[in-house]
Amino acid sequence: MDFTLKIWRQENAKAKGRFETYKISNISSDCSFLEMLDQLNETLVDKIEIPICFDHDCREGICGMCSLYINGRPHGPDDDITTCQLHMRKFKDGDTITIEPWRAKAFPVIKDLMVDRNALDKIIQAGGYVSISTGGVPDANSIPVSKKNSDLAMDAAQCIGCGACVATCKNASAMLFVAAKVSHLALLPQGKVEAKERVLRMVRKMDELGFGNCTNTGACEAECPKSITLTNIARLNREFIFAGILSEDKY
Amino acid sequence: MANLLTSSIGKKITMSLAGLFLAVFLLVHLGINMLLIVSDTYTFNVAANFMASNKLIKVVEIVLFLGIFLHIIYGIWLQIQNWMSRPVGYAKSNNSQTSFFSKYMIHTAVVILIFLVIHLVDFFFKSKFMKDSMPPEVAPGIEDMATIVIAKFKQLPFVIIYLVCFLLLGFHLFHAFQSAFQTFGFSHKKYTPCIKTVGVIYALIIIFGYSLIALVIYLSPNY
Ligand code: HEM
Ligand code: SF4
Ligand code: FES
Numbered sequence: 001m002d003f004t005l006k007i008w009r010q011e012n013a014k015a016k017g018r019f020e021t022y023k024i025s026n027i028s029s030d031c032s033f034l035e036m037l038d039q040l041n042e043t044l045v046d047k048i049e050i051p052i053c054f055d056h057d058c059r060e061g062i063c064g065m066c067s068l069y070i071n072g073r074p075h076g077p078d079d080d081i082t083t084c085q086l087h088m089r090k091f092k093d094g095d096t097i098t099i100e101p102w103r104a105k106a107f108p109v110i111k112d113l114m115v116d117r118n119a120l121d122k123i124i125q126a127g128g129y130v131s132i133s134t135g136g137v138p139d140a141n142s143i144p145v146s147k148k149n150s151d152l153a154m155d156a157a158q159c160i161g162c163g164a165c166v167a168t169c170k171n172a173s174a175m176l177f178v179a180a181k182v183s184h185l186a187l188l189p190q191g192k193v194e195a196k197e198r199v200l201r202m203v204r205k206m207d208e209l210g211f212g213n214c215t216n217t218g219a220c221e222a223e224c225p226k227s228i229t230l231t232n233i234a235r236l237n238r239e240f241i242f243a244g245i246l247s248e249d250k251y
Numbered sequence: 252m253a254n255l256l257t258s259s260i261g262k263k264i265t266m267s268l269a270g271l272f273l274a275v276f277l278l279v280h281l282g283i284n285m286l287l288i289v290s291d292t293y294t295f296n297v298a299a300n301f302m303a304s305n306k307l308i309k310v311v312e313i314v315l316f317l318g319i320f321l322h323i324i325y326g327i328w329l330q331i332q333n334w335m336s337r338p339v340g341y342a343k344s345n346n347s348q349t350s351f352f353s354k355y356m357i358h359t360a361v362v363i364l365i366f367l368v369i370h371l372v373d374f375f376f377k378s379k380f381m382k383d384s385m386p387p388e389v390a391p392g393i394e395d396m397a398t399i400v401i402a403k404f405k406q407l408p409f410v411i412i413y414l415v416c417f418l419l420l421g422f423h424l425f426h427a428f429q430s431a432f433q434t435f436g437f438s439h440k441k442y443t444p445c446i447k448t449v450g451v452i453y454a455l456i457i458i459f460g461y462s463l464i465a466l467v468i469y470l471s472p473n474y
Contacts, residue, residue: 072346098343168347171333212336213259213329216430222348238436244255
């Protein structure tokens with residue numbers, strides 16, 4: 001397959017970026033999107049040009065490092081996958097593909113297609129953990145958890161922190177990410193202990209870091225590679241309202 | 252409480268509460284306007300006069316204005332923050348599946364805001380400070396709002412602007428009604444689909460209800 005690629009190039013965070021057009025041919029339809037970019041980079045290296053910088057690590061959809069806003073959709077034109085799981089057969093031979101970095105004030109571009117997603121880590125650092133020692137592996141069923149809550153918590157825990165929700169949101173809001181992280185802990189007994197401070201701290205941090213405000217538009221849910229749903233955002237709002245009313249401390 | 256009120260979610264909750272209050276008000280207002288076409292101008296005038304003079308309604312009116320004020324201020328504030336959250340935009344426009352009307356909330360809102368100002372100047376302030384009452388032998392001391400309203404609805408440009416504004420207000424409400432419940436954290440397998448349906452029906456009632464009054468008065472020779 002042959003493609004024309006319009007790729008965002010930017011030397012560093014301060015530099016003014018621009019689109020460069022590249023032609024690439026003889027790409028197998030079974031090739032993954034990142035492998036296609038690898039091949040392009042090899043041709044660039046051969047020509048002694050600077051290869052295109054993009055994030056990746058596991059290449060099997062679990063680490064959340066790969067990003068890329070492809071033809072107007074984060075993680076490209078397929079549902080419930082990360083960019084590393086996208087195959088070139090999802091495109092038509094001869095297509096022009098526009099590749100941009102995630103765009104958000106909270107995600108500054110580091111170089112080319114790579115952005116700094118530390119802001120998500122900072123939200124986790126603000127409270128997305130259980131600080132008590134939970135001891136060794138307990139005997140089965142010694143801590144009762146309903147099947148329903150365990151399923152919901154595991155669904156929420158699927159979030160890999162890729163930032164696609166922020167990238168696609170018209171407000172660059174991180175609500176789906178925060179909702180997933182708050183939900184998976186709030187639904188389990190070990191997480192409930194610190195649930196109030198957690199939700200207040202994490203939302204406060206999210207606001208501080210310059211993410212936008214949720215308008216319940218739903219683009220995040222549509223693009224999340226791990227199918228995190230908007231019901232988690234409702235749960236986040238619920239947790240936040242109760243914690244906000246009941247809490248005696250200011251966060 | 253401070254955690255709640257100053258946060259992004261808190262501002263949204265305030266907005267939603269004010270928005271839903273406005274939504275109830277729109278229904279009451281529609282009910283009174285309906286008197287113009289289902290009843291006679293006298294009944295309408297008595298109802299309008301009651302709304303303008305009753306003490307309890309006066310209190311509700313203050314809450315209403317506070318609500319409108321908060322909704323508008325927070326709506327614009329949050330929207331500006333949202334625009335600033337993405338200083339460099341995408342070259343390729345977004346292709347993600349989303350609810351259609353939610354993308355145009357600020358645009359429909361600006362139209363509603365302009366309409367609101369026109370409406371206050373045309374009717375509200377008139378009803379507050381107007382001197383021309385109905386003839387004393389008919390109803391002493393009751394202002395003749397019906398005549399003012401009917402005169403307006405006999406002008407085609409006004410009717411057209413009115414219809415367009417209510418269509419756009421309806422678009423605002425299509426998203427707004429169910430969005431408010433999501434903002435309150437209310438999400439339920441059975442009830443949420445009901446809320447969404449009620450929201451659509453509500454928006455349709457507002458669009459068609461207000462439009463019907465304008466059209467009937469414009470087209471009917473009885474007014
Ligand atoms: C009588 C007229 C109005 C009613 C009944 C109404 C109602 C609502 C409701 C219930 C929401 C949903 C709130 C939420 O989910 O957080 C909303 C959202 C919104 N309103 Fe209004 N509104 C009205 C007029 C206005 C005006 C005049 C403005 C500002 C100029 C405005 C700006 C907004 C904005 C920007 C949103 C978007 C928030 C979001 O998408 O979540 N509205 N409105
Ligand atoms: S919620 Fe989904 S889209 Fe957002 S960071 Fe987590 S996995 Fe990525
Ligand atoms: S590279 Fe790990 S999820 Fe794509």
